[in-house]
Amino acid sequence: MPEFEPIVGRYFKMNVAGDDYRIHVEEAGRGTPLVCLHTAGADTRQYRHLMCDPAITNHYRVIAFDLPWHGKSNPPVGWRDREYRLTTDLYVQTIMAFCRAMALERPVVMGCSMGGRVVLHLALKHAIDFRAVIALEGADRVEPYYELDWLHRPDVNGGEVCAAFVSGQVAPQSPDEHRWETLWMYMQSGPGIFKGDLYFYWYDGHFDDRSPKIDTARCPVYLLSGEYDSSCTPERTEATASRIKGSKATVMEGIGHFPMAENPALFRKYILPVLDEIRETVR
Amino acid sequence: MIDRIRDRVNANAGLVRRGQYVSLPFLLGIGEEDYVVTIEKGRVSSVEPRRLATATGRFTIRAAKAVWDEFWKPVPKRNHHDLWAMLAAGIAKIDGDLLPLMQNLQYFKDVLAAPRPPREG
Numbered sequence: 001m002p003e004f005e006p007i008v009g010r011y012f013k014m015n016v017a018g019d020d021y022r023i024h025v026e027e028a029g030r031g032t033p034l035v036c037l038h039t040a041g042a043d044t045r046q047y048r049h050l051m052c053d054p055a056i057t058n059h060y061r062v063i064a065f066d067l068p069w070h071g072k073s074n075p076p077v078g079w080r081d082r083e084y085r086l087t088t089d090l091y092v093q094t095i096m097a098f099c100r101a102m103a104l105e106r107p108v109v110m111g112c113s114m115g116g117r118v119v120l121h122l123a124l125k126h127a128i129d130f131r132a133v134i135a136l137e138g139a140d141r142v143e144p145y146y147e148l149d150w151l152h153r154p155d156v157n158g159g160e161v162c163a164a165f166v167s168g169q170v171a172p173q174s175p176d177e178h179r180w181e182t183l184w185m186y187m188q189s190g191p192g193i194f195k196g197d198l199y200f201y202w203y204d205g206h207f208d209d210r211s212p213k214i215d216t217a218r219c220p221v222y223l224l225s226g227e228y229d230s231s232c233t234p235e236r237t238e239a240t241a242s243r244i245k246g247s248k249a250t251v252m253e254g255i256g257h258f259p260m261a262e263n264p265a266l267f268r269k270y271i272l273p274v275l276d277e278i279r280e281t282v283r
Numbered sequence: 284m285i286d287r288i289r290d291r292v293n294a295n296a297g298l299v300r301r302g303q304y305v306s307l308p309f310l311l312g313i314g315e316e317d318y319v320v321t322i323e324k325g326r327v328s329s330v331e332p333r334r335l336a337t338a339t340g341r342f343t344i345r346a347a348k349a350v351w352d353e354f355w356k357p358v359p360k361r362n363h364h365d366l367w368a369m370l371a372a373g374i375a376k377i378d379g380d381l382l383p384l385m386q387n388l389q390y391f392k393d394v395l396a397a398p399r400p401p402r403e404g
Contacts, residue, residue, distance in 0.1 A: 145371040156385050164388035168365025172358050172402065228361045230371040 007051045009072075014101050016068065016094045023098070024072035025065040029057025032131065032279060033107035035099065036064040037115030039137075039258060040201055041162055041194025042185045043071025046112065049264030055272055059279055060108070065098055067091075069193050084196035088205050091118045092125060099129070108278055110134035113257060114201040116232065120221070120244070124210060127219035132278045134222045134271075137229050137257050139236035140207035140243060148199070152192040159187035162194045169257035171228035182261040201231075216246030220282060222274050223247055226255035250274075284355045284398040285311070285318055289327040291397035298397070299325040302390040307383055311395075312345030320394075327394070342379035344395070350374050354395075357402040366392050 009026035026044055028051035036047045044064035051062045066073035069084050076082070095118065099107060108131045111119045116138020123133045146165065152158055163186040170179045186194065214221060221244055225237035234251040241249035252259055252270045259267040292298055302325030310333065311318045317333040319340060333339075346354070346369055353363040362372035369375035377384065384391055 146367075150381075150385050155382065161385055161388055164392065165367060167389060167392065168367040172364045228364060228368070230362070230365075230368040 005048075005052050006057065007048060011072075012101065014097055016097045017090060019068075019076040021068040021076060022074040023065055023068070023101075025063065025098075025102070026051070027061060027063040028052065029060050029062045031057075031059045031061055033102075033104045034060040034062045034275070035095070035104065035107045035109045036062060036260075037095070037109065037111030037118065038064065038067070038070070039113035039115060040197030041070075041166075041189040043189075045071070045185055046182070046258065046261040049268075050260055050271075053264075053268060055268070056275060060275065063102065063104070063107075067094060069190055069196070075190070084190075084192055086114070086197050086200040086204075088118070088121055088200060091200055091205070092121055095122065096126065096129070106131045108132050108134065108275075110136065111138065112136040112260065113138065113232065114197055114205065116223075117201060117205045120207065120211060120214065120240075121205070123214045123216075123219045123221050127215055130219050131282050132220040132222065134224065134274060136259055137225050137232040138223060139225070139232045139240040140211040141240075142202065142206075142231045142236060144202040145230075148195045148202070151195040151198070158191050158194075159189060162186045162189060166257065169228070169230055170262045171226060171254055171256035173254040174256065174262040178262050178264065182258050185261075211240065211243045212245065214244045214247075216244065220278065221247040222278075223249040224252055224259070224270055224274070225249075226257060226259055227251055227253045228256040231257065248274075284351070285313060285330060287398035288320065288394065289330050292327045292394055295397065298390065298393050301325065302387060302394070305383065305387050305390060307341045309340035309384075309391075310343040310345075310379075312343060313351050314348035317343075317345075322394075325390070340379070342377060342381055342384050344375065344377050344391075346375040355399050357400045359399075366395060 006028040007026050014021050014023045038046050043066045047064045069075045109119050116135035119133035119135050163183040223237050223241050225232050241247045305322050308319050308321045311320050319331050319333050319338050321329045353359050362368050
């Protein structure tokens, strides 16, 4: 027999906002549920290193799912005639539907990039349902710096341009093996999906004056951002932390926008103390 | 560093292959100096200072000399490590016909970074 990784993947049907989706979920470990949300235009594979780390899986049941339209989750029937565009409401509804379907009791939720943004919305709207939220590369707002139309048009290869747009979001110190695996996932995304996700990340998902209303006494908030992140910069992370009273922010040196995927060995040094603290202090 | 672009690119067979459909000149602005970088089927055929007003390219990439000097270090500091990071930080500008740049973006990013010495370890 081959030496299997501990990750097990399965599929199930889930309805969100009137649409049925076939969802791909994978998990490893036992203990407190830890739901992991992938970045825009990507999928659950970004968390494969966490799921193979006994220091985490001895204490946490690590669960990641591909959002509808992403990875091995299907788009809805009739997708051909619809333009994919992720809104804050749809994103929050999707995560809540997933947690209900999986019967998870007050999981910790950790998301990266747009996943890091949406966990702040979860902390605001659904504090009681989550043990804690961890925003990787997640600020309450970012500044767009390119036109999204370049990401989906017939005269530019969508997969390659998406990967090339984000390649500079990987830190120069990150190992080539993980850099190019991270970018490979971007090359495999469905047409227009990264663009549709960025509608949430760059526009609809912004907080205006609401982030100070997050109550960290009810739902602890952790912010961890990479030094080399160009969108959720260290400055924006610290500004977000200053607006969310009681949140804890860390800038991860020598890491970019995809910490768990681009440099798993370095990332675990930052995330293990956070997961240990949640386990020891949050009931 | 600019003088290294041609040899470094042309010695990299994988990079030349990825750029096999690229044949055009583009302008690279380093501080006050513009250079015409001419690509033919992925190979850099010439890198020349812009002498004539009519010598131009399909698109232009410009940044201050200090920015490029940092960009070409083995491990550049943040905001200087990648063209798109430089755009996000507002320390580089691109102009002109961006279509061929977007169609071959990773290729052009790697051409720009070609003079960078390998990082140690």
